[in-house]
Amino acid sequence: MYVCLCKGITDTQIRDAVQEGARSMRDVHASLGVASQCGKCGITARDIVRESLSCN
Ligand code: FES
Incomplete structure (x- = not known):
């Protein structure tokens, strides 16, 4: 699923x-450039990062 439409970044990435x-x-x-344009994906991207960290 696309999380960041501006940069074309998916939840998998x-x-x-x-x-x-x-x-x-x-x-x-810093590594993908997520949330570096309109910023609308920031909250969703942050939630995915947190969820991924808690699974590790
Ligand atoms: Fe991610 Fe716009 S959707 S910066």
């Missing part, structure tokens, strides 16, 4: 980034 070592929304923002 965000989960993969956490698997590869991202530890915060800030890390995912």
Whole structure:
């Protein structure tokens, strides 16, 4: 599912980034560029990051 339409980033890409070592929304923002344009995806992306971290 697309989370960030501006950058074309999916929830799978965000989960993969956490698997590869991202530890915060800030890390995912830096590596993928999620929420770097309109910002509307920020809350959803953050929730996915948190959920992924709690599964690790
Ligand atoms: Fe992610 Fe716009 S939808 S920055």
